[in-house]
Amino acid sequence: MIRRTIAPTLSNTPLDAPNHFVMTFHAPELAREALPGQFIAVAAGGGMQILRRPFSVYSVDPEAGWASILYSVYGPATSTMAKMKPGDELDFIGPLGGRVFEADPDPSCHHIMVGGGYGVPPLAFLCRNIRAANPNARITVISGGRTKNLLVGTDGLEEIGVTLEPCTNDGSCGYHGLVTGRLEEVLAEDQTAHQPSYVYTCGPTPMMKAVGDLSIEKGVPCQVSMEVFMPCGVGICMGCAVARHDGTYARGCTDGPVFPAREVKW
Amino acid sequence: MIRRTIAPTLSNTPLDAPNHFVMTFHAPELAREALPGQFIAVAAGGGMQILRRPFSVYSVDPEAGWASILYSVYGPATSTMAKMKPGDELDFIGPLGGRVFEADPDPSCHHIMVGGGYGVPPLAFLCRNIRAANPNARITVISGGRTKNLLVGTDGLEEIGVTLEPCTNDGSCGYHGLVTGRLEEVLAEDQTAHQPSYVYTCGPTPMMKAVGDLSIEKGVPCQVSMEVFMPCGVGICMGCAVARHDGTYARGCTDGPVFPAREVKW
Amino acid sequence: MVDLSVRIGSLTMRNPVTTGSGTFGFGSEVADLIDLNKIGAVCVKATTTHPRTGNPAPRIVETAGGMLNAIGLQNGGIENYLSEKLPYLRGFDCPIIVNVPGEDPEDFAYVVERLTEAKGADAIELNISCPNVSHGLDYATDPKATAEVVARCRRATTLPLLAKLSPNVTDIRPIAQAAEDAGADGLSLINTVIGTAIDARTRRFKLANVTGGLSGPSIKPIALLHVHRAASAVKIPIIGMGGIMSATDAIEFLLAGATAVAAGTANFINPGVALEIAAGIESYLRANDFTDVSQIIGAVR
Amino acid sequence: MVDLSVRIGSLTMRNPVTTGSGTFGFGSEVADLIDLNKIGAVCVKATTTHPRTGNPAPRIVETAGGMLNAIGLQNGGIENYLSEKLPYLRGFDCPIIVNVPGEDPEDFAYVVERLTEAKGADAIELNISCPNVSHGLDYATDPKATAEVVARCRRATTLPLLAKLSPNVTDIRPIAQAAEDAGADGLSLINTVIGTAIDARTRRFKLANVTGGLSGPSIKPIALLHVHRAASAVKIPIIGMGGIMSATDAIEFLLAGATAVAAGTANFINPGVALEIAAGIESYLRANDFTDVSQIIGAVR
Ligand SMILES: Cc1cc2nc3c(=O)[nH]c(=O)nc-3n(C[C@H](O)[C@H](O)[C@H](O)COP(=O)(O)OP(=O)(O)OC[C@H]3O[C@@H](n4cnc5c(N)ncnc54)[C@H](O)[C@@H]3O)c2cc1C
Ligand SMILES: Cc1cc2nc3c(=O)[nH]c(=O)nc-3n(C[C@H](O)[C@H](O)[C@H](O)COP(=O)(O)OP(=O)(O)OC[C@H]3O[C@@H](n4cnc5c(N)ncnc54)[C@H](O)[C@@H]3O)c2cc1C
Ligand SMILES: Cc1cc2nc3c(=O)[nH]c(=O)nc-3n(C[C@H](O)[C@H](O)[C@H](O)COP(=O)(O)O)c2cc1C
Ligand SMILES: Cc1cc2nc3c(=O)[nH]c(=O)nc-3n(C[C@H](O)[C@H](O)[C@H](O)COP(=O)(O)O)c2cc1C
Ligand code: FES
């Protein structure tokens, strides 16, 4: 059920990556109900900006009743958020998102997450859910960033047996190059090994397009979480149009944010 | 000279009066040049409000290079100001005001200040200047408020030999009633004693009108500091119209804020 | 007791607050967030003869105190509305206002007739003022064209008929009068104010459609004046809208002469806002010793 | 080196930034806060045949992201301008644009002639669009009336003549064309958008004049579109204005087709803003490898 919640924040911790924060807040219903790929619409005011801003759910603890988001500071909303202290209230609507990341049910599947920047958090959430459902599932996270300290969102994944494949433009960590370079290698290895693979991606639009195109080319199924401006997040404004190949427009918020890569006309 | 200054604040102290603060800030030129009745136009943002807000100069220390304002919290600007911490920057333009409080030069004059709420600060500034110029000047401050703890702005005046005449609506301190009640008594005493008096007033508009009317009736000269909305403060918008008896409009900011009571058409 | 109910023609609303068309979907999307049984009326997204895909993205940009939209009337068409959206909404005890754009008077009338025969609406709002489709604006910028559409639709239905007017005109009064004379039971205003936004970095328009409609707090002063002027020119009731975010805003529109109000852009920030506004109007009336909302309609001096 | 200079008829501005009439006084008021020798041009407060007292107070209210004003052209009249204001301004090396409203074409022409013979202006802006005085708006809402005033003033002066247009019209293009055809050397737009504000507590209009003109960031999307449309309809240069607070805003207007820009309401917050905008435009041109501001005029795609 979608709720508007005024949640007390529990922590708002800067990460090593400059201008990146993880905010946790008390939200038992969200923690119980949110699915990977879902997001919350945050009202964080700031100047003459009136609309809410979407942030993916990063992690949840249904028992303890908290959830978190990982955000990077760009404009008025995230600047306001960055100033919040534990105890300050976070006004959000959620969980939002009509179509979420759906893990391939095949237990032998190699789940390959390809993420960049603040696109990694929902993939981390997905990793944890896949692992919880299947202790043996093979999971890899290929995450990209310009340089080492811009890689965010993968904390704690290695500990649950997720293979991390960092990629940096400057070679300061892991693979030297774009995520698609490493993805191509991983898909080739899987193919050689007759290992079924499945790609899930979230990050900057050009990256996701490249990942989607590559997956389609290699015949590997791929889900993309579209990043479009979402004025309402709940399906009432039609402002979040995602073009489909059939010439129609889907709503990024309620028909997505996750779409099969094949469906999207970039 | 009018300057735009980004001044570091030195302190922002809540008063006993609820929602009232005194803010001091480093501003050597202002401290040197400001005159009683002058004000600064503060940009303190807050939501969708764009215009600056005027605040009277309360006290200055030309040697130490600081000035202060006393403000009460109503809306977006003052709410933003109330959250400021020492070291935060105050963006202001000033000193503003083309006509200021002019103390009657007659050394035998009884200077009677009549103030209410945040109208008291510029009168306190005037008291200190009159005292500095004339150690023997007779100065009385009649200040009004609904109840005792709403009387603000008179700190330190008794110490320099100013007679304080607090008036409260509920009788919790001093004279029980309106400032005009006490003013009428004081003016009558002066008249009996053949003591020349001069009234200076700043406060809520209905109070100032009553004080002005009473002074005119009693034949005592009176200066009023008009409180009108001041969109620019520097004389360029014509938004701060003060109606004059001759049918024309003066600018509250640069033709005022202080006017002879006789000139104003309330 | 305070009487909050108002009438627009034969439509009775339990409180004077409805939603701006295109800003509340078909109600179902936000049913988790607001009790549709308590709302004055739900005004649904524009519904056309045939499905429409809408304009390319980006369709919305934020502006100072508002937003520009160029949705382009994306909707599933009247038959989809009747079969997919209406049954759900009819499960609630709330009047439904259907917003109807059209290419020409016959096109408007077709949807109006279908709605009437299918009992698909409790009132119909003729959207003769959408700035985001070609010719969308023409009707509401011309009294004659306005009259033509309204008169044609008047013949097509006995349902309460509202004409939704545009602020993008030199004088709204002759247009309001033309709609009244042609048989409208009420007016809705304002639709969005036409505008554009440019990205200095890319040197491109920010909207794929180049122009869009401005809504939100930034247009409230414009909307209030149009409502006041229209109210001075006609006797039929007005649903006032444009930047209403709070009960105080809504009260300003009632004072200006609106009989009811709609929250538009505000729903994007708070889909429960219509009920908060209704509750706020009630408190205001109570606090000021009014017994009936009609006592403040047009009461500004 | 970046060439920032622009021309409006025979007027050359060293940079494309001037001030909105009525928002910069006569320059003297803010000479402490901005170097008048560096500004593109100073456009002074409206100046009329006879002194005007202006409208009663309150004259200004703040709105979401903007403000409404109803000053009502308070000014000391043309003779006062020539004797009291002009000499001070002539002490600076900056072109002066004088804003001239009028009751009828002869009234406009009288002030234009006085300014011309007294060398009181380097360009004249005909204010045919003030929403705050009776009949103020009529001229700029009608192409014929616009043409009449412009043509009459054209005969009265050889100074560069600008027509200041109103956004309160259904379509600005025919009016822009009428001004051009009648001999205007340029257009200024937009003047303020008409609106009102109501105090829910007192149930009164917030402005003594009831209506006022909306300015500030909230109107920028409206202004940008009018400028873009007018620029598409005429060949004469346009001074664009409406909500310009920063260099980025100004660049958007240049991209939309304005040859120069004016900061209006922004002066109230920062009287030095015109020079900050000029500097920001220069940095932008430099950063994007342009050598001449003309390269970005109308360059939006
Ligand atoms: C479904 C969804 C989930 C999202 N989840 C997250 C999340 O978990 N964490 C997160 O941080 N963000 C997330 N975002 C993005 C976030 O909503 C936007 O960045 C938001 O606009 C920030 O608001 P703001 O007011 O701070 O900045 P705005 O004023 O809105 O400015 C953001 C602007 O910056 C631009 N921009 C984007 N990237 C950059 C960049 N690298 N450098 C400069 N400008 C840039 C954007 O195009 C946008 O115009 C998500 C978006 C969507 C659609
Ligand atoms: C020359 C001059 C000097 C001034 N000096 C001072 C000063 O020294 N200290 C100071 O505190 N203020 C001073 N003011 C008043 C101050 O500028 C305004 O109150 C200012 O509008 C506050 O800004 P804001 O954004 O906080 O509130 P706004 O959003 O501007 O709201 C203030 C509103 O509250 C209204 N209001 C006024 N009094 C009350 C009240 N008692 N209760 C509720 N509402 C009220 C006002 O009419 C105004 O509309 C001065 C004003 C002038 C013209
Ligand atoms: C995203 C969006 C879509 C809209 N779609 C429609 C529509 O389909 N039909 C219509 O008549 N008005 C439409 N409008 C206009 C609103 O109903 C309303 O008239 C306008 O937004 C002003 O009100 P507001 O400022 O409260 O939003 C739309 C507005 C927005 C913001
Ligand atoms: C207080 C005020 C007074 C104004 N006076 C005049 C005027 O005398 N003549 C005129 O042509 N425009 C006048 N204007 C309009 C401005 O010059 C400008 O066209 C308008 O404000 C839009 O620009 P902005 O949003 O940058 O303020 C005035 C505007 C304001 C806010
Ligand atoms: S964000 Fe409003 S419909 Fe998707």
Ligand code: FES
């Ligand atoms: S406040 Fe602008 S002229 Fe006085």
